[in-house]
Amino acid sequence: MLDPKFLSYLSENYGITFNDKKLVERAMTHSSFDNEHKELGIGDYERLEFLGDAVLEINISKYLFEKFPQLPEGKLTRLRSDIVRTDSFARFAKEIQIDKYLLIGKGEEKQGARQRHTLLEDIFEAFNGALYLDQGNETVDKFLQRVVYPHIDSGEFSEDTDFKTHIQERLQQSGEVEIDYEVIDEEGPDHDKKFEVELLVNGKFLSKGFGYSKKHAEQMAAKKALEEL
Amino acid sequence: MLDPKFLSYLSENYGITFNDKKLVERAMTHSSFDNEHKELGIGDYERLEFLGDAVLEINISKYLFEKFPQLPEGKLTRLRSDIVRTDSFARFAKEIQIDKYLLIGKGEEKQGARQRHTLLEDIFEAFNGALYLDQGNETVDKFLQRVVYPHIDSGEFSEDTDFKTHIQERLQQSGEVEIDYEVIDEEGPDHDKKFEVELLVNGKFLSKGFGYSKKHAEQMAAKKALEEL
The missing domain is CATH 3.30.160.20 (Double Stranded RNA Binding Domain)
Incomplete structure (x- = not known):
């Protein structure tokens, strides 16, 4: 089961309180954990990841569109893909302690999955998908104002990666x-x-x-x- | 300039009236037309396409997520990519008469660009980007309920394209x-x-x-x- 400390952490640091705790729990759960604990009936993050991927894309796109009113489409697209990628999302995931609280099975744990960037990326997406379903897009946008946009403002990403x-x-x-x-x-x-x-x-x-x-x-x-x- | 008949068409058939007519005009304008008519200061659809791409992705994702509560992530992803592709978007573009009213330069017109699927796709995305900026996501979703979701409901797309x-x-x-x-x-x-x-x-x-x-x-x-x- 999801450690309640994660929920307190979200509440204290980001002012986020999920209405549906099962939803955030599912977003934090890898199929390997769900398989080992079928009796809990949690499910896994995969469908939420599908949704969260698109949720992040629209919010980041809108932010870039408005922040850079003069940037042509090609540069916007390159800048977006520099942000919307595994390593960046894995960093954001760690920033909100997803690596600490995610639920994975024993075998995966042994193989170091907790630190695997592709897994952290997936769960960061799923988390945003769950937040979107639970509280709507405005809350997601507010959350990203804390976790993602400051990294854009500080120039960590570039429309010219080459x-x-x-x-x-x-x-x-x-x-x-x-x-x-x-x-x-x-x-x-x-x-x-x-x-x-x-x-x-x-x-x-x-x-x-x-x-x-x-x-x-x-x-x-x-x-x-x-x-x- | 954008034919006012397109605006009447949108209003009569979809109940859409843009507050910012310049915005929908830009969404319908290819750079070749803008270059030939710099004095009009329209701009072109490209930045709006960047935004509209993400707008369509989130709305279609949410629709699929809710319509198919049992479909696993892999199948959802395949179904989404069967919808979110050039030929489908070009068909939707024609359904709302984008091919009839889009603005392109003379050279492009001669080369048949008005019927080019990649161009129709781009403008369909840009149109949705403009609608999103002008009226918010709720209006976009209502519009897609008329133009896109019925095609999903009728089973034209498949999570198993092979x-x-x-x-x-x-x-x-x-x-x-x-x-x-x-x-x-x-x-x-x-x-x-x-x-x-x-x-x-x-x-x-x-x-x-x-x-x-x-x-x-x-x-x-x-x-x-x-x-x-």
């Missing part, structure tokens, strides 16, 4: 150069690693970047280099 | 057979063709199907055969 291609084009304008990305540090536990990457041009340091994946850190290093050139 | 694979498996259970699909008729003008396809097993007629594309008609023939076997 900084690596851009910096390569810039650097090779006056002839071939060798461009390397090197991971120089990894911080944090396995399930919450942060990477530090250096961008080297002909073996010389140009910039560095941090990210939640190697690829992300490389893009951040390339972005930094573009700003500095 | 009837061809299924019938092949069934037919080959007791050894190899030759399966052919033959187009035997095409009806209607180029931009609104309907196909009739026969499914032949070892050269003998088994079933036939109708569809808005060759592929669709083949699937319908396979579906018919599965029902009859």
